[in-house]
Amino acid sequence: MAAAPPALDDATRDLLERAARLEKHAVGRLVSLVEQESAESRSRRAALFRYLAAHPDRHPDAARIVGVTGTPGTGKSSLIGRVCLRLLEREPDFRIAVVAIDPSSPVTGGALLGDRVRTQFPVGEPRIFFRSQASRGDLGGVGRRTFAVTRLLRHLFDLVLIETVGIGQSEIDVTRLADLTMLVLQPLAGDHVQFMKAGIMEVPDVFVVNKCDEEHLARRSLAELASALEFAQVGVRSPRIFQTSAVSGLGVEEVATFLADQARVRPGPGVRRAQEAFFLRKAVAEAYGRFGTDEVERLFPGGTLPGPEANALEEIEDRILASIRSRIR
């Protein structure tokens, strides 16, 4: 049986305290820690999350996680920039983190992360934090490391925006870690046809038609989107649709208001645990395939994990991995 879980070491606790005061480098270091894949960082990470779960008074798990997705060129980054600036302006205590995900090269493992070019945030403003993340082998970009980062940032910010690129797997996966997903489209780009084919029109909770710099274009585009949605029979819930322009500022206020309201909504009971279960299962599936997921099912029938007060995610993961390894032997 595993030894008693190690306590949070002083260095990590110091980082956490500084991060809670929104010192940028401390937040940056902690994000790296939860992203790293070494054995040492794994045990520090486990201790960190256990500590966070044990101190909800000091580090409340309070953020809303919003996925922002869409094909390249729809102006997501510029739009996020405008909306965040507006939020910071009108909500004096509001804290926002933005995580932008770009692919890594499968050959070299290297990555070029260029989202900072387009998202221009104020310098020296602690209430906004921007981080680029490389997909590092996670299919579709959004994976366990993204999830781990949201698990951390949830305790430090009020709103966490996850920006992903592309259409397909990443759009589906981002909904698994986000409480709410926004799909950004550009007028008449035919994106919705593509999305419809891919079955993705059913996914987003919010549609944003960006680059509505010209009125007639925007009107036509909106009509097309509405009919596409009707066609996809998303009628069960009626998604919000915004029209925006990062150039003229159209719609920025509305999206900001919407997000500010959203940030006050707390996740329902069991939501976070279900998200954890999904990414745990996904990680096990990537490493051990069907054999691994069968083992998860055997240990936790129906994929239901015990509540967070009972076990930290890392301990559950350890238990699953130990069990898998013993069976492989």
Place this chain on the structure above:
Amino acid sequence: MKPTGHVLTDRDGKPTRDQPWIFRTYAGHTNVRASNELYRGNLARGQTGLSIAFDLPTQCGYSSDHPLAEPEIGRVGVPINTLDDFAVLFADIPIDRINTSMTINATAMWLLALYVALAEERGIDAATLEGTTQNDIVKEYLARGTYIYPPEPSMRLIVDMYEHCLRHVPRWNPSNICSYHLQEAGATPEQELAFALANAVGLLEAIRSRGRVTADEFDRCVGRISFFCNAGIRFVEEMCKLRAFTALWDDVTRERFGVRDARYRRFRYGVQVNSLGLTEEQPENNAWRIALETLGVTLSRNARCRALQLPAWNEALSLPRPWDQQWMLRLQQILAYETDLLEYPDLFDGSTVVESKVAALRTGAEAEIRRIDEMGGVLAAIESGYMKTALVRSQADRLARINAGDTIVVGRNRWTEGLPTPLLSGDDGGIFRVDPASARETVEALRATRTRRSQAAVDQALRALRDAAVAGDNLVPASIACARARVSTGEWADTLRGVFGEYRPVTGVEGQRLRLEGASVETVRARTAAWTERHGNPPRMVVGKPGLDGHSNGSEMIAVAARHAGFEVIYGGIRMSVAEIVQSAVEEDASVLGLSVLSGAHLDIAKLVLDELGRHGVRDAIPVVLGGIVPDDDIPALTQLGIRAVFTPKDYDLMGVMSRVLDVIGAPVGQSAAHAASA
């Protein structure tokens, strides 16, 4: 009968000799007083035109008291804030008789307005002013980086200037189409031809489609378009390229725009010969390179330049000193007056070799022009990143050929052992330094003007500028009124920023390919992998380009090379403040911060960056490396400050650079690496 085919004759059939081109030197630095002195000296030594270099704040539309401006004042050119500065800059220089070329783009309209206002105050008719504002925004997006506004309003400013100059400053070239910077960014001769011509076509279409000029005026606009070209060391090909330019421009203006008068179809161009091929190693050899490159643009009578400015032999090291400029001016004078070059008709008419080479270049360029047409023209090809990507690829190919030794560069990859250069042994070390204290004079002058001027007049002039911008009126008259009212460069540019917004472009890093294969890449990747294994994540490198200098190719190459080496690279684009770059490094938890500084301000910027890292408490946690035009003498000072590695143009082997970056971040040296190092 005596052969006469070689005799150049005038209209009366008498033997004659051509007038030489305009001799210029690209010059300006420190402040208006020092630059004025420099210009008067150069003119006294026989220079026949002025070519003004402006500092980066002036080029990017910031007054000298703007925080971004501070480390750059007077570095790469002269700082200009108000009309009072212009009065000093041109003191005792007869602007009604001298041809003035200004390397100014995003703020070209403003500088022209100042020049016209200065003429007015001196009682000179604007119609007599001669010169050129570079004003080619397309190549700013592609290569040079001193843009301010998005493409559409930027084009509008240029078209406004054509319309205005046509009627009020008729001997002024409102813009140059620059192929110069395309070659510096790596363009092949075909790309240089095609991209420049596509650019000119885009401009002419913008003028025509706005419909504010008559057909006759439009033809005159075509006649006012001049080009600014480059000439590299392959001087026979370069000469053929300029002949191809002449022929293609004639085709384009006749076929696309129906210009009937041959005078307006003439390909008129000025040149600065290639700087890209100048080497920091054995820099004295650059004098020969410059001389040979000069042949490419002067030998053909039918495609000879109208104006020529030569870089200095030590340009890869620093800004030229007055003596360096004089030496290069003498080269022009010897060629024009001592040799018999100007006594003959065209030397190559009828040469089958030259004609065939010209035809081959034309065919290649025409195919490329068609491709751009199909994309929807020059602006579409920029916005999609097509042109930038093509240039970056050509540049990478060029570097790869030098790397592999397929292209021989004397002193760099062949015959690298040489005796030390006595030219660098003077008291100043053979290089020029801007006195950092001189910036104060500029800022003081601005403050003095601000106290003297009427604020009400300034406000009114800026309001009128803003209204004209919103209404779509021609902005030149309102700009001249601003100049008269002593509006500053930053105030003029900010007013238009308020209407047009600012541009953040597609960067050249996306979609880049580098031909980097072989043992060195494998070694570097293995070291990266070992680092990754130890730390649990790949090394993360933030690449930042602080300040206003927009030559982004170096930083983009490093970004791509680092990705190739297995790094996660966070690239923030150009024109970032030091605070922004440091904040990126801190938020991204960078393993290393790479800075690119080409403006010469590396010492100031390094200090600012390290201080800012200190403010975040990470001065020791995040190592900093720096690349740029850094004289050898400055490297110890940078190291002393705390910069961990310095890269200069000598470090063209990108994997060698990455290997040193890996040393800095403490990557283990693998066996093969150790072997390679000892070999």
